[in-house]
Amino acid sequence: MKYAICNETFEGWEHSRVCDTVAELGYMGLEVAPFTLASLITDVSSPQRVELRRTAEASGLTILGLHWLLAKTEGFQLTSPDESVRRRTGEYLADLARAAADLGGTILVLGSPLQRKIPVGKTHRDADEFALDTLRHCLRALETNRVMLCLEPLTIHETDFLNTAAEGVGMIRRLGHPNVKLHLDVKAMAGERATIPEVIQANADHLHHFHANDFNKRGPGFGDVDFIPILDALERVRYPGWVSVEVFDYSPDPLTIARESIRYLKSCEGGC
Numbered sequence: 188m189k190y191a192i193c194n195e196t197f198e199g200w201e202h203s204r205v206c207d208t209v210a211e212l213g214y215m216g217l218e219v220a221p222f223t224l225a226s227l228i229t230d231v232s233s234p235q236r237v238e239l240r241r242t243a244e245a246s247g248l249t250i251l252g253l254h255w256l257l258a259k260t261e262g263f264q265l266t267s268p269d270e271s272v273r274r275r276t277g278e279y280l281a282d283l284a285r286a287a288a289d290l291g292g293t294i295l296v297l298g299s300p301l302q303r304k305i306p307v308g309k310t311h312r313d314a315d316e317f318a319l320d321t322l323r324h325c326l327r328a329l330e331t332n333r334v335m336l337c338l339e340p341l342t343i344h345e346t347d348f349l350n351t352a353a354e355g356v357g358m359i360r361r362l363g364h365p366n367v368k369l370h371l372d373v374k375a376m377a378g379e380r381a382t383i384p385e386v387i388q389a390n391a392d393h394l395h396h397f398h399a400n401d402f403n404k405r406g407p408g409f410g411d412v413d414f415i416p417i418l419d420a421l422e423r424v425r426y427p428g429w430v431s432v433e434v435f436d437y438s439p440d441p442l443t444i445a446r447e448s449i450r451y452l453k454s455c456e457g458g459c
Contacts, residue, residue, distance in 0.1 A: 188418065188421070188430050188452070188456055189215050189216060189428070189429050189430065190213070190214050190215060190216070190429070190430055190431070190432070190449050190452060190453075191214055191215065191216030191217060191218050191249075191251055191429045191430070191431040191432070192209055192214050192216075192217065192218065192431065192432040192433075192445055192448070192449075193217075193218045193219075193220065193254065193431060193432065193433045193434075194217055194218065194219050194220060194223055195220040195222075195223050195255070196432075196434060196437065196441050196444055196445065197441045197445075198223075198437070198441075200441070202239060202242055202243075203242050203246075205217065206242055206243045206245075206246035206248050207246050208442065208445065209246070209248060209445060210246040210247045210248050212445050212446050212449055213449050213453070214248070214445070214449060215247075215248065215249060216248060216249045216250070216251040216429055216431065217243055217248050217249070217250050217251070218250075218251055218252060218253070218254055218294075218296075218429075218431045218433070219239075219250055219252070219253050219254075219290065219292075220253070220254060220255040220258065221253055221255065221256065221258075221283065221286070222255065222258055222259040222260075224239075226259070226260070227260065227279075228253075228279075228282055228283050228286045229279075229282050229286075231286065233289050236286055236289035236290050237289055239290060240289065240290050240291040243291070244291070249291060249292075250290040250291050250292050251292050251293070251294055251429050251431070252287045252290075252292035252293060252294030252295055252296070252334070252396075253283055253286065253287050253290075253292065253294070253295050253296070254295075254296035254298060254433070255296075255298060255299060256280065256283055256295060256296070256297055256298070256299055257276070257279075257299035257301075257302040258298075258299050258301075258302075260279075260302075262275065263275065263276040263279055263302055264276055264302050264303070265297075265299075265302055265303040265317070265318050265321050265322075265348075266303050266304065266305060266306060266309075266314040266317045266318050266321075266348055267306065267317060267321075268306050268309060268313070268317060270320075273317060273320050273321040273324070274321075274324055276302075276321050276324075277320075277321045277322060277323065277324020277325045278324055278325070280295070280297075280321075280322070280324070280325035280328075280336070281324065281325040281327070281328030281329075282328075283295055284325060284328040284329050284332045284334040284336070285328060285332055287332070287334050288332035288333065288334055292334070293333060293334055293335060294334065294335055294337060294395070294396050294429075295329075295334055295335070295336045295337065296337050296339055296370050296396060296398075297336060297337065297338050297339055297370075298339040298341060298370075298372075300341050300345040300346035301346070303318065303346055303348050303349060304346055304347055304348055305347050305348050311348070314348050315358070315361075318348070318349075318358065319358065319361060319362060322336070322358075322362060322367065323362070326362070326364050326366065326367075329364070329366035329367070330364075330365075330366050333366075334366065335366050335367070335368050335395050335396075336366060336367050336368070337367075337368050337369060337370035337395050337396045338355045338358060338359065338367065338368070338369060338370060339355075339370040339371075339372060339375065339398075340352050340354060340355045340370075340371075340372075340375055340376075340378075341372075341375045341378075342374075342375055342377060342378035343378060344378075345375075350378060351378070351379060352369060352371060352376075352379065352386050352389070352390045353390075355369050355370075355390075355393075356369060356390055356393050359393055368393055368394070368395030368396070369390055369393040369394050369395060370394075370395065370396040370397070370398070371386065371387065371390070371394060371396075371397050371398070372397075372398040372400065372433070373398065373399055373400050373401065373402070373407070373412060373414075373417065374398075374400045374401065374402055374404060374435075375398075377402045382416075383416070383417050383420070384416050384417060384419070384420035387417070387420040387421060387424060387426075388420060388423070388424060391424035391426070394424070394426060394428070395428055396428055396429060396431070397421065397426065397428060397429065397430050397431065398430075398431055398432075398433040399414070399417075399430050399431065399432050399433070399448070399452060400432065400433050400434055400435070403436070404434065404435035404436045405434055405435075405436045405438075405444075406432055406434045406444045406447065406448035406451075407432065407448050407451050407452055407455075408447055408448060408450070408451025408452070409444075409447070409448075413455075414451070414452060414455040415455045417455075418430075418452070418455050418456050430452065432444075432445070432448045432449070432452075434448075
């Protein structure tokens, strides 16, 4: 497996320190939240992005891409009834695709639950149409920059839109574009009726990225989720992508989270 970790875990750390630490612990990749760089990704110049990439590569890391794409922004909404908002959101996703490419990455993970809720007075079908329209505005940039947009299903406790892998795949099929794929997250799959290995198996043809965490929002190995059958399922479907550690509870501290998460994952991989 190729293991990565998300950079917001190391809040307040210098990028070079994050890269050196992550590489020393055995990770091969770093996943970046745009809000850790600037309020908007467009505030980070292309030369600055290239320098971030070079720093990571000097430590032996790949910046695999971006996630939390719309978090801590204003004026963007995937499911807005307002056509101008949808266009602006889609164009910002295109900006994020260009930024990911500058950083050396090929992945955008579209989670951002607050920016994709069903609008008041609208139906789920309405929200589907709004989201599809928004995403069509970034397709050309995805293709040009060779970046994959990975739709992330989230639980009903986080958002009321795009809650299951099946819904994600439905949207992917309707878009019908090779640069739109599926992302799966262990914590988010708590909302699925099927088991995590079953969800992986059922959606293997669309799966392009994977987040490792526990149902308790901590790192893998910090809760009750058994990762042996999860990693075994990824192996069985010959998943070629990254397994990226993403946590939401930053206790006890970044170093312990990073060190123990990869230690646990590697021990589970050995048990598959």
